[in-house]
Amino acid sequence: MHHLAGKRPKPEALCKKDDIEKLYYNAECELKPVKNGTSGHRGKSGAGFSDLHVAAMTQALVEIRNSRGTFGPDLSTDLMQQFKERRPGPIIIGKDVRFASDFAQRTAAEVFAGNGMRVVIQKGDKSSPTPVISHEIIQRNINDENVEGVIITASHNPPDDAGYKSNGYDGGPNTRTNPIDEHANFYMEVTDKIKRMDFDEAKQQGLIVEEDFCSPYVKDLANVVRMDVIKGSGFAATPLGGAACGFYEAVNETHGTQIEVVMPDPDPASAERTYDWDGKLRGDPSSKYVMMAVEGYLKKLNVPFIGANDNDSDRFGGEDSTGILNPNHVLCVVFDYLCKTRGFAPDMGIGRTIGTTHMLDLIAADYGRPAYEVNVGFKWYVDGLKNGKYVLAGEESAGFSLPRLDGSLWVTEKDGIAAVLLMMEIIAGTGEDIGTLYSQLAARYGPHQYERIDAAATPEKKERLMELAANPGEVEALLQNKKIAGRSIERLAIGDGVKVVLKDGIWVLKRPSGTEDIIKDYREERGESLETAAKASEEIDYHLKLG
Numbered sequence: 404m405h406h407l408a409g410k411r412p413k414p415e416a417l418c419k420k421d422d423i424e425k426l427y428y429n430a431e432c433e434l435k436p437v438k439n440g441t442s443g444h445r446g447k448s449g450a451g452f453s454d455l456h457v458a459a460m461t462q463a464l465v466e467i468r469n470s471r472g473t474f475g476p477d478l479s480t481d482l483m484q485q486f487k488e489r490r491p492g493p494i495i496i497g498k499d500v501r502f503a504s505d506f507a508q509r510t511a512a513e514v515f516a517g518n519g520m521r522v523v524i525q526k527g528d529k530s531s532p533t534p535v536i537s538h539e540i541i542q543r544n545i546n547d548e549n550v551e552g553v554i555i556t557a558s559h560n561p562p563d564d565a566g567y568k569s570n571g572y573d574g575g576p577n578t579r580t581n582p583i584d585e586h587a588n589f590y591m592e593v594t595d596k597i598k599r600m601d602f603d604e605a606k607q608q609g610l611i612v613e614e615d616f617c618s619p620y621v622k623d624l625a626n627v628v629r630m631d632v633i634k635g636s637g638f639a640a641t642p643l644g645g646a647a648c649g650f651y652e653a654v655n656e657t658h659g660t661q662i663e664v665v666m667p668d669p670d671p672a673s674a675e676r677t678y679d680w681d682g683k684l685r686g687d688p689s690s691k692y693v694m695m696a697v698e699g700y701l702k703k704l705n706v707p708f709i710g711a712n713d714n715d716s717d718r719f720g721g722e723d724s725t726g727i728l729n730p731n732h733v734l735c736v737v738f739d740y741l742c743k744t745r746g747f748a749p750d751m752g753i754g755r756t757i758g759t760t761h762m763l764d765l766i767a768a769d770y771g772r773p774a775y776e777v778n779v780g781f782k783w784y785v786d787g788l789k790n791g792k793y794v795l796a797g798e799e800s801a802g803f804s805l806p807r808l809d810g811s812l813w814v815t816e817k818d819g820i821a822a823v824l825l826m827m828e829i830i831a832g833t834g835e836d837i838g839t840l841y842s843q844l845a846a847r848y849g850p851h852q853y854e855r856i857d858a859a860a861t862p863e864k865k866e867r868l869m870e871l872a873a874n875p876g877e878v879e880a881l882l883q884n885k886k887i888a889g890r891s892i893e894r895l896a897i898g899d900g901v902k903v904v905l906k907d908g909i910w911v912l913k914r915p916s917g918t919e920d921i922i923k924d925y926r927e928e929r930g931e932s933l934e935t936a937a938k939a940s941e942e943i944d945y946h947l948k949l950g
Contacts, residue, residue: 405682409695412684417672418563423448423502427565437463437587439580440917441780443568444587445557448503452565455591457507457555460567461514462597463586464553468520474551475571476578476785492549493521495539497531497616499556499646499715500669503565504530507555509602511567516605517598523550526613530646530669532716534804534818535620540574541814542619556646556715559687562673575785575815621653626807628824629832630658636831639663639709640823641697643686644670647716647820654824662827663704665697681857686713688720688819689801691727708830708837710823717781718801719822723830725838730801731760731853732841733826737803738763738795739844740829742770747794747810754784754796757899758855758912758925763797765848778899779914785815799855799925851908852933853926860922864949865915868922871947872900872915881946888939903943911940913949922949 426449435451437444437460444460446452467474472487494515498504505528512522525531536552543550549572557566569577577583590597605611624630640651640662648669651662666675673684677695687693688711701709701722711720721728738753752773753763764774772794777783781804784796788804789812797803802817805825813821826837833840845851860868871878875897882892887905896902900914900923908929915922926936944950 404680405678407678407682408680409677409692411677411696412674414674417674418502419672420502423563424506426453427503427506428454434591437584437591439568439584442558442576442782443554443566443580445560445564445566448563448565452503452507452567454506454510455594456587457510457567458514458597458599459587459590460583461511461553462518462590463583464569465515465518465520466586467582468551473571474569474577474579474583475573489549491520492543493523495536495543495550495552495616496522496524497533497536497552497554497556500530500644500648500671501557501562501565501714502671503563504555507565507567511553511555512611513599513602513605514597516608516610517600519610521609522605522611523614524611525617526615528613530648531616532646532650532712532820534717534814534816534820535616537570537574537814537816538620538623539616540570540572541812542623544572544574554715558715559685559713559718561684562671570816573785573789573815575788576780576782578782578785617650617653621650621657624654624821624824625658626809627805627813627821629808629828630660632832633824633827634659634661636827637661637663637704637706638827638830639665639700639704639706641665641709641711642667642716643688643693643696643711643713644668644673644675645686645712645714645716647712650716650820663706665700665704665709687801688713688718689728689730690720694720694722694727697722708827710826712819712823713801716819717817719803719819719826720801721823721826721837723836723838725836728837729841729853731762731799731851733801733837734795734797734799734803735760735762735766735844736829736837736840737805737822737825738797739766739840740833741794741805742766742772744832745794745808745810747806748791751791751794751806751810754787754793756780756783756798757896757902758914758923759797759799760851760853760927761908761910761929762844762848762851766844776896781817788812788815849908849929850931852928852930852936854933856924857916857921858924860915860920862920865920865922867949868900868913868915872898878947881948882943885946887942887946888935890935890939901943901947903939905939909936909939911936911943913940913943
């Protein structure tokens with residue numbers, strides 16, 4: 404644990420806009436190549452994320468869209484032809500509150516405009532939460548506007564990180580990213596082929612326009628969350644200085660709710676946040692150290708719950724009388740509640756990522772609903788969300804999406820704002836804390852002990868794990884006929900890391916981080932302790948030569 408964990412930064416430790424601007428436009432070091440990961444390309448301002456990175460990625464998207472009709476996911480031959488025959492609509496650009504995101508939005512808009520593509524940005528140059536951009540794309544395309552989008556965010560990462568991702572016609576994260584890397588890295592070398600138009604000139608020509616994304620999204624939330632249930636109760640919420648700034652106030656004004664907003668202003672330098680466990684200024688609202696920024700407000704405001712979001716508002720967090728909420732516990736409570744109250748079609752099930760609690764499977768079985776395991780990354784949920792496959796699609800890293808009240812599509816991204824409001828609905832509707840409701844589920848399905856350890860790893864160890872994940876045969880050979888912690892192996896899931904599922908409700912997953920020299924070690928055990936799962940993790944390291 405870092406000695407700064409849970410403490411606020413001193414002014415001299417904060418990143419400054421002038422410094423980020425210099426790094427963004429005039430990096431004095433060799434630039435790293437473009438590499439899209441789980442959710443777009445990310446990097447530190449300067450070497451990993453710069454004006455050239457953004458310009459090259461944008462020019463790549465233009466080229467791909469011109470040739471295919473869309474820069475979105477793979478399409479059938481017939482659908483591809485339909486897209487080519489369509490007149491492409493504008494590009495919706497959203498951003499979080501980072502300093503670099505302001506600069507990157509300008510770069511991206513200039514390159515799109517330089518290629519004759521119209522751009523729409525949030526009115527007043529304000530930030531736009533990730534789920535709001537997904538909502539905007541989906542609603543415009545219902546009206547055949549043929550829009551796609553770009554979201555400039557590094558999610559919950561520290562304030563000097565930045566990121567860029569593309570969302571296709573379906574409003575979801577783009578799964579077809581290898582061509583973006585290839586074309587963008589070409590343009591990083593051949594910069595004279597990048598077309599660009601000055602931002603102010605593009606606005607004068609009508610190629611860059613400002614519109615309100617916030618109001619339609621906020622109004623439409625009543626079709627996802629039962630606002631009538633929330634209205635009579637007092638709650639609190641905090642954007643933690645991120646892109647949800649202004650949204651809970653708008654919810655109050657539109658729906659008559661009584662949500663007290665804490666830390667309401669944009670905080671691009673993370674001056675009001677508290678350091679995470681490792682001394683980094685993350686915006687992860689599921690971390691008790693990050694949530695120390697609003698410590699004491701639950702009692703001060705005399706409310707039963709305070710919800711929270713990360714930098715781009717696709718993640719949720721919160722605190723009730725039982726303490727800081729565990730994302731896995733929230734997912735279980737939300738899924739159970741939706742099964743009881745929504746009346747969704749019986750073939751709709753639970754979607755969980757490979758590192759998320761298996762208690763969800765037990766709840767699904769109790770309701771006669773299917774359970775689906777997907778790789779980490781919300782892009783793997785997009786098709787299922789479009790096709791009405793899920794009552795809830797969630798991941799242990801504090802993100803989920805759900806359908807509208809009538810079971811139809813809401814958004815194809817994680818929605819942290821809707822998640823916070825739904826937790827308020829659950830508390831108001833049941834009269835119980837989220838933590839208490841989870842305790843009732845644990846009594847019913849058995850306690851599930853869970854932890855994820857983000858451990859620093861040498862590049863060599865991380866590379867070894869990546870090699871294993873790409874070679875299922877080697878993993879199977881190394882673990883063949885092995886007893887792990889005295890238990891036989893029920894199944895292996897290899898690809899998005901290495902997951903080993905043992906008998907008696909025990910599993911271990913090891914995944915390399917896509918952006919940091921970290922190995923994420925997930926483990927769960929059905930019972931009163933994690934002792935056997937911890938032993939299993941050590942033995943798996945030994946057998947796979949990860950020690």
